[in-house]
Amino acid sequence: MTKQRLALLTLPFLIAAAAPHDTEKLRDAALKDETAWDITEGLTTEIGPRLAGSAAEAKAREWAVRKLKSLGFKNVRIETFDIPGWERGEEKGEIVGPYPQKLALTALGNSGATPAEGLQAELVAFETVADLQAAPADQVRGKIVYIGHTMKAAQDGSSYGYFGIVRRAAPNAAARKGAAAIVIRGLGTDNHRVPHTGVTNFDAGVAPIAAAALSNPDADQIERILKHGEKVTLRLLVTPRRVGTVQSGNVIAEVPGTDPKAGIVAIGGHLDSWDLGTGAIDDAAGVAITAAAAKRIMDAGRPRRTIRVIWFGSEEIGGNGGAAYFSAHKSEPHALVGESDFGAGPVWRFETKLNTVAAPLSAKIEAALRPLGISKGSGTAGAGADLGPWARSGTSAVDLDQNGLKYFDIHHTADDTLDKIMPNELAQNVAAWTAMLSVVANTPEPLVELRN
């Protein structure tokens, strides 16, 4: 407490010298931000689900252009790109025997389809993807593979990275061995009958099989029956389809800076969502937080560096929007990148990945964030799925890490709806981003490293 009081007393002096913006004042005012809520409510209510490549995603882009223009951003435009389209169909499942029950399940993105009349087969369960990969094909052929996991909630979301292999790799491994289909315990930390979708991929030349995620209570049920030593037979009807090449796009808006040579500060989130919920925490919150913070800087006076807000398309199916942006803009000097794509929980920590000239930023950002209770972690910033290509290629990056303890309770589910967001927590995010942007957009030292 004493340290924070000290910081509160000394910050205005420290920061006022470096920036035309009063970072402390902007940050604290942002704790009452309503713009981010307005964007989040609007996008989830007036657009709702907006699957990559869908008509709804296109409507979201038009909505975004209107909204960003009305907020006063400059150079608002859409940059389109093509993606392989995929659409959900029917999805039903049941335990046929030994104890008949309906299952709550949903197809994974890029799942293949069952026959139109469904399929029925015995379940073969593996504890891990490695066990499935090691199994002889005749143990798997014609059966429905099941794989569970023990993912637990973690503040930093690290469990998703670790257990994600079940969703990412198991369907392909099952298809390679001739499985009829695969059901996994979905990557969620809740216990509701609301299954978690998410993308999977099949290798070129491997015919996709039906791949679905079960809710945790359904997975529990199957595991209980298996523990009794009984054979389990499932019936599945999962009929998604690939719809060829479709269009997606990024929506870009700017706060023009006074010094075009100082490099762009690129921030954002993703506009697309999975089709089951309204994409409130994933990622209406992220586009809203970053735009609201940029608007606060804009409204306080022109910053030194241009702030570019990017609402990426088609993040969920493989970061296509981020790749398209990197490809189209890699010749432009970017001073720093940062993405908000981990919900709307309060920021509790930040990480950096700073190149040599930008190294002094870390202490300045720390001083600006400390009064919000945000401290520096011991890791490295990755800049999210969409701006990650920049971080990986040497552009400085900052992550403002949100508390993710509840994130995977509703991630990629029909439950990703506006009611899951606490307005005060959303505003705390805006305050953190505003403080960070105020520092980064104005700091006098160069941030763009000259490269050969």
Next chain:
Amino acid sequence: MTKQRLALLTLPFLIAAAAPHDTEKLRDAALKDETAWDITEGLTTEIGPRLAGSAAEAKAREWAVRKLKSLGFKNVRIETFDIPGWERGEEKGEIVGPYPQKLALTALGNSGATPAEGLQAELVAFETVADLQAAPADQVRGKIVYIGHTMKAAQDGSSYGYFGIVRRAAPNAAARKGAAAIVIRGLGTDNHRVPHTGVTNFDAGVAPIAAAALSNPDADQIERILKHGEKVTLRLLVTPRRVGTVQSGNVIAEVPGTDPKAGIVAIGGHLDSWDLGTGAIDDAAGVAITAAAAKRIMDAGRPRRTIRVIWFGSEEIGGNGGAAYFSAHKSEPHALVGESDFGAGPVWRFETKLNTVAAPLSAKIEAALRPLGISKGSGTAGAGADLGPWARSGTSAVDLDQNGLKYFDIHHTADDTLDKIMPNELAQNVAAWTAMLSVVANTPEPLVELRN
């Protein structure tokens, strides 16, 4: 704390004088009960959903007979009765305009059906059932009625009684005014896309209309759009059907007492469940708790009074099992009745409704329950939906009130699954019931009031 310690010291002495059973010892041993969990797990896993009158409910009765016999109960039998059958069909809904989105909804029990191709109509919203009842018919005719409510979680579940009118009365009122269909905010206190079903009824001569409950996030969405002043159009496909007269039944088991004239202590829960979940908290827990407690008394030696455990059929659609039992057994003297049908949260309070001769029981029950932190409330016992007819006609009753703060989060939903039950809380219930039964089944004074 001091009072509790005193109670712990004095209880064995007080109770040992009155009963062949050591109430304190039985109660405390029951805190490690595993029988109730075994019953709950078995019923939810091996039977699962068991809608009144369904084949699954019949299977549950056979399962129950096997289980109760294996536990050592005597006179285990099924008493069947007829009910009007109803089955869920397809159920889909979407906001067609102004902002298209799919809706999470489920038909209410006894709902009528939409046409097979669904129906589309404008929404007309009312704040209360009274507002709907007061509205001119031409404001409602051909439209889809919407009614919300502001039900909040309450430890004693009282909000359900108050706000329940929305589910119980609004569909009939809407049908009377010629509405095409009705959707209500389901009677739930959660914010998941998991709608809450439950029974509704239409007056004789009123043709049932499609009546469905929306999940809270879906109701929020509709209310947000309405607040914008926009017209909302819905499309519904809800195809349940009445299936004529079908069979349900009660499963009855006994712990025979030494004194047939001392009256029966009748306890139980209900065996049927809604069809969406596996009926874990509603009411596998209740049948399990009461049977496990009765078994503990039985295993400790024959009580004075016969304890009759009744697993009622067809509670959910109108207490048919309770009515059938009352009708068939009303000539038998019942000393006391009590039902467990409010989940598996810990017992925190008890209520009594004691006739004159049974009045001394209250203090004895209080002494037996106080070490579990359970105190006497200021209300009156109702004995639940199934044993309520006895309480209302003058038989003594005890309610062991469970903490219901979370009960209406999952009540009547697909989320009513085993994982929602904490084994230690289930065992606390068994301990409370065991203590109460030990007192009631053995107390030397008469409990059955002589009537003319």
